[in-house]
Amino acid sequence: MSYLSPLLNRSGAVQAGGLDAGVAAHYGEPNREQRLLAGYLGKPGTAVVDLSHRGVVKVTGADRLSWLNTLSSQQVTSLPAHVGTELLLLTVQGRIEFDARVVDDGEGTWLIVERDEAQPLTQWLTSMKFMLRVEVADVSADWAVLGSVAEVPEWGQRLVWVDPWPKVGAGGYSYTAIAEESHPGFERPWREYLIPATELVDAIGTRPLAGVWAAEALRVAAWRPRRGAETDEKTIPHELDLLRTAVHMAKGCYKGQESVARVHNLGHPPRRLVFLQLDGSLHTLPAAGSEVVLDERVVGVVTSVAQHYEMGPIALALVKRSVDPDAVLSVNDDGEQYPANQEIIVATDAGQVVGRPSGFLRAPR
Template identity: 40%
Template sequence: MPRRRGGKAVTDLPGADNDQDVPAHRGDPLAEQRAMSRGAGVVDRGHRGVIAVTGPERLGWLHLLLTQHVSELPADSGTEALVLDINGRVLHHMVVAHTADTVFLDTEPGDVPELLDYLKKMVFWSKVEPRDATAELAVLSVVGPDTADVLAAAGVAVPERPHGALALPGGGLVRRMGWPGADAADLLVPRDTQAAWWERLTAAGARPAGTLAFEALRVEALHPRLRVDTDDRTIPHEVGWIGSAVHLTKGCYRGQETVARVANIGRPPRRLVLLHLDAGDETLPVPGDQVQRDGRPVGRVGTVTIHHELGPVALALVKRSVPVDAELTAGEADRETPARIDPTSYAPEADTPPPGRAAQLGLR
């Protein structure tokens, strides 16, 4: 029987099929979360897309297109970046890694065709060659405070800094991350060696885990996911991507005017928060549902999950004017769930959310 929390089966979460091409769990999603919070787990995220950019002008060319400062990105390093539309709304999010003579961009599942089409249209006379490398590389994520020990036991050199990247023996790369858990690393491994790498990492001490556990810790860390926690109006300031994925003083890129205007003279209209859902046997909301206050829409629901310590929770974009202690509901009229904002998930004086609740309370 699936384990339950707050009357809900963890494996029956709304939106759990967003990652239907990879295992949602390995038998016990809550235990997998605990392993990633206190030790280490490994998750198959091989459904993510990967774009490889080669050519002598790769960094300068990408610098003109992305929101992040990458013109002088050193080898064996990385970052996060966005592509915006002309109004500053987020179209694409990617994790960037620069090793040897290639820049790798890994993206949300299914995002490569549209993003690659845009990149190819912007080549003009630049000496660059962007290509779809999804069939070549698969993403495996090791998550938890014991990540460095697991990688060392697996014979993998550990990058020293967040987003640091190093080539793997036999091809691919390892990139250190700061989310979704206390520590994490992504391995982009050749697809024909994916099974061997999985066995190597589990033998080194990483518990096999699924995307449900990964997503729960991502929600706790307040790290948004494109098109689940964002909509077609989202600007970077609303979801905490300023700094991590947007450089405020770099040169021109599409949508920069909106980014600069909001950063310099205003505040974003919405903010990303963690919602606690008071759900018994009621149906949980799904991504895209309304958040309401006194019967009026004040936001939208993003990722919904069941956390091993916090219970049913969700990320949500709500109007900045909504008080932190407001009584809210989440879901449509026939399945509304009482909801409240976690006060530790939002600092009123800042445009970027603070670290996740468990980290603040010293639970890790």
């Protein structure tokens, strides 16, 4: 049976679809919920978002961190307790298979993923145990996730994953052409709290709820890629600027490392993530998956769409690297055309860092 959150019983709740099926898209006031989540007039956000449809995988055992280090793109051998990071599991060709939010509590390592990836991830990790002291369990049925922009004081003892985005981590690399401090992601600090599923309703208390539409709008505005939305079977980390938070360029070997290094040092990612400011005069939004068009040529695809409470209709899209960064694009949704101004996320000349001046983009740390 598909998952349905108990919070869908709240007044006004409208269930989301797609990746977010099973939780509320909104509770009747999407714009107000977004403001309460983001915070406004200098006040921190007070709303929280039901993300209980997320998958949760727990890894225990003395070898857990060193083992995950050998498998993934991230350096986690010495990951301090309660410090959030992100890791990717890749194919030999460097394509993204899993993207996990990671936090360790000193006794176990928790991986937060999309719901339908928890079981496949558990099965794959279990197949890679060999003789190591690790145990892997899909605990999605026992644990729920709640998201917030601001810290929730009454949840101070709860385990929380703090999103490292957009700070360039140790061993990471920025593919944007803007100064790090100007990145819009800093306007969206993000936390995901792990709550026992039986305590989900009580944990909310009287705190206001925001639907996932609100969370998605803030994510898109922060240029934050999401597994299952910005990814397909061909996606490599470079295309989404994920080298900044999910890849350590100086760690030991892992599956896909050679491909990651080859594109980074000698080549260019074939596609690049862009932010689109959509024409709002149609009073509708194009669907994710709509074509991105330039001069009647299809040059990309819309991956995420949202209605932002300040900016209006916005989107993320993957386009060909060669697309003119100054061109006004058009989004085609079944014949309906939406003019779209693009804002560069991944630079058109990202990659090929061997021989580049040290100040190009952002040097590895």
